Every structure is written in structure tokens, then in C-alpha cells.
Amino acid sequence: DTSLAEVNSFSPSMPISPSSMINQYKFEDEPELRDLFITVDDPESHITAIETFITYRVVTKTSRGEFDSSEYEVRRRYQDFLWLKSKLEEAHPTLIIPPLPEKFIMKGMVERFSDEFVETRRKALHKFLNRIADHPTLTFNEDFKIFLTAQAWELSSHKKQGPSLLSRMGQTVRAVASSVRGGVKNRPEMFTEMNDYMETFSQKINVLDKIAHRIYREEREYLNEMKEYGPIHTLWSASEEDIADSLKGVASCIDKCCKATEKRMAGLSENLLPILHEYVLYSEILMGVLKRRDQIQGELDSKVDALAHKKTEKDLFSEEIGKLEDKVECANNALKADWDRWKQNMQCDMRSAFTNVAENNLHYYEE
């Protein structure tokens, strides 16, 4: 596919994930060529008196008019990504914001700044930004643009401009309060279905994640034993004459099997495991989005209830209610559209991930 090859030439060091490419070509409304290319690479350690942290290089290439330049290179740390995600959630409460890699891994096997951990995180951050870039709405978000283009000091000052921590807390409290009153009462059928679906999906994806990890571990144990198994045959061949060659042959075959197993394991850890993990995170995100929609609805419903009790201030209320109704409708539509998009992507991702697993296994057995 030559068109894919062209796109990849922009970032020779960084292969763009095939699934996001497929997203581009299948699910964008306009069949335009992609005009925003982002890579996340080159992790660097920074040591100050207070802390040690890692920054990643974010390179953006674009042909869009809104951008002053066609190329940007900035350094960002994990905190910055967290900031971006929360801004996006604020601006678009019922859109599905892609997942960020977790702050730390609880399993305790991987150290905070081990190469493996940093690389896994880097890949996930790369995917995060690209998913945003692919999203028809989020890609035009102002904070996103600033994230990609601003120098470090510019970003810091911009961050401080946002609503204060206190006001944000206030919003959260109100949201929680309204959710207690429940938007669940008047929830449209569609969203109840979504909720039910997400509950089951969440369960299943978590189990799949565990199964895939278990398989990886078993394969690793198998590999360890095989590594001991081969050399025994070589040792034996040293005592033999006639059958020495046959034994050495077996030893070298076992060695090849070990290499094939390593490849298979690498396939799992590069492909299936990250995707399953992403969708575990996605299922949490989606539950959150559905809750937020319910909250917005809850605000409307509580105002409507209040109106029923206060006939005198009817006019004032109706304007407010009108606004809230619009808000609810927008939220619902946004969610509905994004949901469909998310489902398509999910299907695509799962299909390619599992097909990849099957292919890896085929190669393994063929070798």
C-alpha cells in the first residue's frame, strides 16, 4: 500500500500504528489526507534539586492554516499530558477522550524509570496524541494546539490561566450533587443500553487482559525451560559417536524453537497486550463519560423540578432551562456520534490485534 508508505516517511524513526492509520482512512468524514502528524520520542531524564522526571520530545508536522508554522518540536512531561487530558474533558464532557498510560504500575515488577517502563509509556503517549489528532472534534481544540506548539514557559503561563482549582472543585461538587438527584430517571433508552453494554464489556476486557498476560507469563516459563533443554542434547552428543550428529541436530532445533518463541512473545507484548490494556482504560473512561452525561441531564431535570414549584420566576427559569435543554441535547448528540465512532475503532483495533496474534502464531509454528 504505497499511500501508507508515503505517510510513514514523515517519521522514519517512529512507525505509526497501523490501526490509527486505518482510523484515518475509514472513519474520517472527509476523505482528506491527514494534515497533522505527531510523534512522541526521545525520552530524556531531568534531574533537579527537588525531583527527577522524564520529558518526551513531541514533534508535530502540519499543513493546517491555523498553525503559524509547519513544524514544531517541544518537550513535554507526563504532567503536561495529564493537564491536556483534563482540559479536554472539561471542554467536551461527553466526548470520549483517549486513555493516558497510568501514573505508575502497581505490579512492582517494573521500576519507575526503567527502560521498559519508559518505552511502554512513550508508546502510549504517542498513541494518545494521535488518537486526539484523529478525532474530528478534539483535533481542533485550542489547548491541544497549545500543547503541541508552545514552548515550556509559554505552556506554564497558559496553564495558570485556566479556572482555579477552587472553582473546578466547585464544579465537581455541584456535579456530584446533581448526580445524586439522578439523571438516571429520564435517561433515554439508548444510554441505558450503552451503560449495560459498557458494564459487560468492561468485565470481559478486564478478563481478556488477564488471560493475555497469563499466556505471556506461561510462554516465558516455557522459554526458560527450553533454554535448558537444548544444551543437554549437546552435552550428550559429546559422549556419543554414532548418534552425536542427530543429538546436535536436535539441540539446534530446540534453539531455533526458542528464538521463535521469543518472537511470539514480542508480538504479544508489542501488539495485543498494549491494546487490551488501552481498552481496559477506555472502559473506565466510557463509564465516566456516561456518568457525566447523566449529570448534565440531572442538572436539567432538577431545574425542571424546581420550576414546577416556583411559578413566579417562570421566565427566568425557562431561559435557563432552555439553555440546559440545549446543553443536554448537545451532550447527547456528541456522545452518540462519538460512541459510534469509538465502537468502530474498537472493532477495528480488536480485529487487527487478534488477527496479528493469529499471524504471529502461524509464523511461530511455521518456523
Place this chain on the structure above:
Amino acid sequence: RAVESQSEGQCAPVDSLWRRYSEFELLRNYLSVTYPHIVVPPLPEKRADFVWHKLSADNMDPDFVERRRIGLENFLLRVASHPVLCEDKIFYSFLTQEGGWKEMVSETGFQLKADSRLKALNATFRVKNPDKRFTELKHYSDELQSVISHLLRVRARVADRLYGVYKVHGNYGRVFSEWSAIEKEMGDGLQSAGHHMDVYAASIDDILEEEEHYADQLKEYLFYAEALRAVCRKHELMQYDLEMAAQDLTSKKQQCEELATGTVRTFSLKGMTSKLFGQETTEQREAKIKVLEEQIQEGEEQLKSKNLEGRDFVKSAWADIERFKEQKNHDLKEALISYAVMQISMCKKGIQVWTNAKECFSKM
């Protein structure tokens, strides 16, 4: 035919199985003692060893019993096809005579011939002129034993792990099925892929069962290594006895000479006491010399026959060892080939399953 009738005897109730096995042991002991220069085929293991977790270590487990039956049958076939052992009458009656066989065996008195020193496995006999070939053979049998038992142990662990990998894939089947219930477009693909995962998980049972036969073939040679060492030990013992007899003869000749010439070359308590309590009379001395001369003559004859025995032993032992070597090389090569064939078949099955799964996934 005679073999068949014995194998049928194996199907008798549980108690008689144990007695039967002990009778096999008796037969083998008899053959080992009666033909010390022959590498006697080994019996299959008494207890399940080198098991991986799925296979039970239970001696009553039907799979184990079946494999042991095959092992015993194999033992009899080996004996029957051995140029020397097949002629043995006790072996023949083991196959043909139902009752009274045990008595017949004890009547041969072979237990008396059995050298109890051989049972002390760790006892070393300091042999002054060891036969290099036998020393090398003993080393080889030690190496063979150690390498095969190591191999079998690791193979069991590999089997265990492989079992794990396959079986966990079975979990995919269940989850895919549950997941497919909530999906519209992906549902069919998931469901059928899940089915293939179940097939994959189930396939490991047959694969590993077949591998057990390979393990059994290796085990036979593990035990053969012991039989090989036994022959070396018997030779060693023979050599030792020979050297002892020669030494004894030499010292008697020396004593004789001393008495005859009256010179005492070596210190002896007798010499001292005779110095203290007076010399013996000439008659006493002459009587002693006579006894010694008789003993010396006996000793020389014995030494001659021992030497002859030794040379015969070495000759026939090496003939059998050469035969054994050829058999071993042939059998092990075949076993390795069949192992490779098993692996290929396992991979072919894997390719089939994953090709099917891939198709299902791509339809999701």
C-alpha cells in the same frame, strides 16, 4: 505367541499385577547372575518417575499401567531376540509354565552364585591393572545415566509449561463467547474464534500423551546404562579376585621359600615368637612346607582357571557390548526421529488451528 499369553496374564486383578512384576524381577535377577557378561535388558520403572503435573504419579493410574505393560512386553521381546538369552530354559518356562516357576528358579541355586559384594554399589575395589576398555565403558555408562536423567527431568518441565500455554488459551474460548453476546457485528467472528481456541487448548493432551512414549524409550536406555555398569562391575570384581589370588599365591611361595632356606625376609609374629620360644623342629618345618606346597599347587591351578575365566568373560562381554552399542545407536536414532516427527505434527496442528482462528478474527 508365548509372549502374548504372558501379556494377557497382566490383565489379572491388582494383587497379581504386583506378583507378576516381582516375577519379572526374579527372572531378571536370575539372568543377570547366570550371564554376568551379558548386558541384560532392563525392566520398566517400578514407580512413575519424571512425571509432569498432569500425569499422576499413581501406580494404579490406567495410563501408567498400560505403559508399564508395554514396557514389560518390550523387556520380554528384548530377551527373546537376544542370541544368548533366548536359549535359556528358565526364560522359556517363564513364558510357558504357569505354576511352580518360582520353585524352578530357586532350584537353580542362582542366589548362591550371586555375589553379595555386587549389591554394595558404592564399594570400590582397588584393582591394580584395570582394563582400560572397561574403565572407559563405566565412565560412559555413568555419563549416559546422568545425561538422560537430566534430559528427562527437563523434558517433564517443558511439557508442564507447554501444557500451561495451551490450556490458558482455552479461557479465551469462554470469554469470547460471553463477549460475543453483546456485540452485533463482531459476535459471529468472536464466537467461532473462541471455538478454535477451545480446540487448540484440547489438542495438547494427545500431543503430550504421545511424547510419553518417547520418554519411555529414553528411560529404557537410562536403565540400560545401569545394566552396562553392572557388567563393568562384575569384570572389576573378577579382576580383583584374580589379583587377590595371585597376591596370595605369591606370598605363600615366599613363605615356603623362607621356611626352606631358613631366612626370614619379612617380619612375622611367628618368626618373633619362634625366636623367643625357640626354633621349630625340622619335622614341624617340613610339615609346614608340605602343606604350603599343596596350597601353592592348588592356588596355581585356581589362578590358571581364573585367568581363563577372565579371558572368556572379557571376550564374550565385548561381543555383547558391541551388539548392545549397535542396538543402542539404532534405537536412539529412531527415537530422536520419532520425536522430531511428533514436533512437526504438533506444529501442523497449530498451523491449522491458527489459520482458522485468523479467518474468524478477520471477519470480526
